[in-house]
Each structure stands twice: as structure tokens, then as C-alpha cells.
Amino acid sequence: MITAQEIRNKTDKKYISFLQSVVEQRPFEKLVIRGDKSYTKSSLPEFEKEIQQIVSQSKEKKGFGYTLEFQLVKTKFLASQNLPISIYFDTEKDFLKFLDKELELELFKSDVEKIINAFPELKEWIIKNPLRVIANQTEWDNILKVCQYFKQNPKPNLYIRELPIKIHTKFIEKNKGVIRELLDILLTEHINSDSKEFEKRFHLKFSEPLIRFKILDKEISQKYFSGIDDIAIPVSQFETLNLPIKRVLVVENKTTLYTTLTLPKMDETIAIFGSGFSVYNLKGAQWLINVELFYWGDIDVQGFEILSQFRSYFKHAQSLLMDKTTFEKFFENDSGTPTNVSTKLNLTDGEQQLYDILRVNNWRLEQEKIPLFWINENLFIR
Numbered sequence: 001m002i003t004a005q006e007i008r009n010k011t012d013k014k015y016i017s018f019l020q021s022v023v024e025q026r027p028f029e030k031l032v033i034r035g036d037k038s039y040t041k042s043s044l045p046e047f048e049k050e051i052q053q054i055v056s057q058s059k060e061k062k063g064f065g066y067t068l069e070f071q072l073v074k075t076k077f078l079a080s081q082n083l084p085i086s087i088y089f090d091t092e093k094d095f096l097k098f099l100d101k102e103l104e105l106e107l108f109k110s111d112v113e114k115i116i117n118a119f120p121e122l123k124e125w126i127i128k129n130p131l132r133v134i135a136n137q138t139e140w141d142n143i144l145k146v147c148q149y150f151k152q153n154p155k156p157n158l159y160i161r162e163l164p165i166k167i168h169t170k171f172i173e174k175n176k177g178v179i180r181e182l183l184d185i186l187l188t189e190h191i192n193s194d195s196k197e198f199e200k201r202f203h204l205k206f207s208e209p210l211i212r213f214k215i216l217d218k219e220i221s222q223k224y225f226s227g228i229d230d231i232a233i234p235v236s237q238f239e240t241l242n243l244p245i246k247r248v249l250v251v252e253n254k255t256t257l258y259t260t261l262t263l264p265k266m267d268e269t270i271a272i273f274g275s276g277f278s279v280y281n282l283k284g285a286q287w288l289i290n291v292e293l294f295y296w297g298d299i300d301v302q303g304f305e306i307l308s309q310f311r312s313y314f315k316h317a318q319s320l321l322m323d324k325t326t327f328e329k330f331f332e333n334d335s336g337t338p339t340n341v342s343t344k345l346n347l348t349d350g351e352q353q354l355y356d357i358l359r360v361n362n363w364r365l366e367q368e369k370i371p372l373f374w375i376n377e378n379l380f381i382r
Contacts, residue, residue: 004053007033007066007087015099019130022105023112023123028092033066054084057098065089065098108133111140118144119151125185136178142167143175147182154190155203208234209281212254212273216266220244239284243270245291249320250274250282252297252306253367277306283313296320299327300336300364304355308345321378324354327365330374336364 010033021028059065069086089095096102111133116123126133136143149165150156161169172179176198183202184191192201199206212232215221220243221229233241246268254273272282274295282288295310295317297303303322311317339359347355358364 002033002054002084002087003050004057007054007057010034011066011089011095011099014095015101016130018095019105019108019134020127022109023127023130028095031089031095033087033089051084059090059094064094066094104134107137111137114140115144119147119182119186121185122182125181129181132178132181136175139175142171143179143182146172146175146179147186150183150202151186154187157203157205159205160199208236209278211235211238211281211285213238214271216269216271217245218265220268220270235281235284238282239286241285241287244268245270247292247294248272248288249294249296250279250310250317251367252276252295252303274306274310276302277309279306279310280313282310288314289316293317294320295322296367297322298364298366299331299354299358300366301339301341301355301359302337303367304347304351304358305339305341305345307351308347311346319348319351321367321370321375322351322354324350326370326374326378327354330370331363331365332369334364334366336362338362 014031014033018028018031055061055068057065058068060068066087066089068084070084089098093102096105108130112126115126115133133140145165145167149163156163160172163172180198180201187202190203192203195201197206198204210232211234212230215225215229215231218229221227224243225231247266247270249269249271251271252274254275274282274297279295293314293316295307296319297306299322307317307319307322336358345352345355
């Protein structure tokens with residue numbers, strides 16, 4: 001037999017479809033809560049207690065809520081008993097008052113009218129996402145201001161915080177999720193669909209990630225950068241870099257980049273801070289195709305997964321100091337971070353064998369723990 005709590009839970013689940021019917025302007029129809037005619041418990045006091053709880057929350061007792069219809073049913077343990085065979089809400093008022101949603105519905109109706117009046121094409125979004133409308137109840141005036149601005153200026157080419165909209169400067173940043181969903185509908189022909197990033201998608205200026213690199217050739221640093229050899233520039237500038245470079249070393253961790261400050265100078269070579277999985281920032285630098293390219297990461301599963309990711313951009317990339325000899329010589333029984341990656345990685349046979357060992361044992365050798373003498377002795381030895 002259904003319990004009072006189960007009636008409540010099932011009624012809650014009806015709320016979304018009810019809101020959808022409101023948007024579609026469908027009249028309220030008798031709302032039935034399906035129960036269970038069977039009863040398997042053998043205790044009469046327990047049975048009577050459950051019946052009392054159900055009745056106590058009904059329209060008969062509270063003046064609103066669900067209506068109960070009983071039928072005499074022969075049970076397995078308690079002979080014939082009156083069980084609720086029909087549970088339903090007769091009116092919209094009964095339903096809303098039971099859920100304590102009367103005020104919420106009025107606000108929802110007001111917001112729906114406001115949104116559709118401004119942008120009729122958002123009606124289908126509202127029908128699919130009624131709870132999103134409610135969740136943003138206090139924000140719709142400002143959300144619509146943003147939508148109206150973009151509708152009139154689909155390619156602003158401004159930073160988010162300098163958009164001439166009468167809202168708090170951080171409002172768009174705090175509400176990107178819902179605003180993006182709406183702009184995807186409103187600006188279909190103007191969206192940069194190749195990008196998932198809000199700023200790129202809607203033609204806004206943004207602060208680019210910086211690529212930090214160390215110039216290991218003293219002549220290059222003097223000729224092109226007035227002797228400066230530790231440099232950070234925006235991704236777009238890095239992609240157009242034109243230096244007489246033949247070799248590039250990408251390192252996973254910032255600490256390792258600092259370590260390169262003590263490395264011997266190397267002709268026509270730079271070292272780049274890859275910042276873990278952020279190596280994707282390098283994928284647009286097509287000039288890397290024409291250099292000897294190395295990746296040096298931690299000897300752990302993530303290190304090899306990043307290497308595999310990097311090779312998806314640059315097939316000729318080689319690993320450096322990520323070999324079994326280095327691992328066995330300096331491993332100190334450190335634990336790594338388990339991985340959920342199940343796809344095949346782009347690794348050599350030797351790299352794959354070491355990756356499998358690391359994965360099974362959850363081992364890690366961080367590159368910072370490899371002594372400088374070993375780095376100098378084995379640099380670029382493959």
C-alpha cells in the first residue's frame with residue numbers, strides 16, 4: 001500500500017509537467033497519483049497507523065490536497081480492509097496548496113509572460129526548462145537586458161565587463177550558464193559554434209592564456225628579446241612566433257621550468273611550460289610541426305595521458321626522461337592519482353608498458369624528484 005510520503009514524492013514529480021501545461025495554456029486536468037492495492041504487512045496496528053497518516057494529509061481532513069477513494073479489499077494477512085484505490089487532485093488549487101507552490105506559480109507565470117513578450121522564440125526553452133525559470137526568478141529582468149543587447153549587437157568585440165548594459169559588472173560572469181542557453185537560441189546565425197568558451201562563442205574579447213617559455217639559446221634571447229630569456233606571451237602571439245628554433249622541450253610542471261634556469265645553454269632551443277593538460281593551448285602553434293619536439297612530464301598515468309594528448313596535436317612529439325630506467329632509479333614508492341581513462345593512448349610500446357605498470361600499482365615519480373645531474377646526462381638521449 002502506498003504511504004503518505006510516497007504520495008508526496010509522486011506529487012512532487014508531477015510538478016514539472018504541470019508547469020509545462022501552464023506555459024502551453026492547457027487547462028488543469030484531474031491529477032491521479034497511482035497507488036498500490038496490495039498489502040503484505042501482518043500488523044493491524046501498523047496498517048491502521050499508515051491509513052491514519054494518509055487520511056490526515058487528505059483534502060477531507062485539511063480542506064485541500066488529494067481526495068481519497070477507498071475499496072474493501074481482501075488482504076493476505078489482515079482479511080478484508082478498506083484500502084485507498086484512488087488518489088487524485090481535483091483542482092489546481094488543491095494541487096498547488098498541497099505542494100505549497102501557490103506563490104511560486106504566480107511568480108513563474110509573471111516571468112514566463114515577461115520572457116515570451118520579449119522573445120517569443122524562447123517559449124520552447126521554457127517548456128523544456130520550467131525549473132530553470134524558477135531558479136532564476138530574481139534575475140530575469142537583467143538576463144533579458146543581456147539578451148536584448150546581444151540581439152541588437154551580435155558581435156560586440158568588447159570585454160564582458162565593458163558591455164554597455166545596465167547590470168552589475170559581474171552579472172554575466174555569474175550567470176553564463178543560462179545566458180549561453182538563451183543566446184544559443186537567439187543568435188543562431190551569429191554564434192561561433194566551433195568554440196564552447198562563452199567569450200569566443202559570442203564574439204567577445206577575453207584575456208588569453210599565457211604561454212611561458214624559457215629561451216635556452218643566449219644569442220636568440222639577446223637578438224630578439226634584449227637578453228630576456230624567461231618570457232610569457234598570449235597564445236595568439238605565441239602561435240605567430242618566428243624564431244630560429246630547431247628544438248622545443250615542453251615540460252609539465254612549473255617547478256621543472258624553473259629548474260631549466262640552471263640547465264646548460266642549448267643552441268636553437270626553448271623550453272615551454274605545458275601546465276599539465278593545458279598543453280591544448282599549444283595546439284594552434286603550427287610552427288611546432290617543423291621543429292624537433294619533446295615532451296617531459298611526470299612518470300605517472302596522467303603524465304603519459306598528457307603525452308598522448310600532446311601527440312594528438314603533434315604526431316612527431318617524443319617523450320623525454322619518461323622511461324623505465326629513470327623511473328626505477330629514482331622512484332620512492334610515491335602514490336599517484338588513479339585514472340578513469342579507458343581509451344587507447346597514443347604511446348610507444350615502451351611507454352605503454354610503463355604506463356600499465358604505473359596504472360596497476362598507482363605509482364608516481366614526479367619530474368621534480370629527478371636530480372639535475374641525471375637530467376644533464378640524459379637530456380635528449382632517446
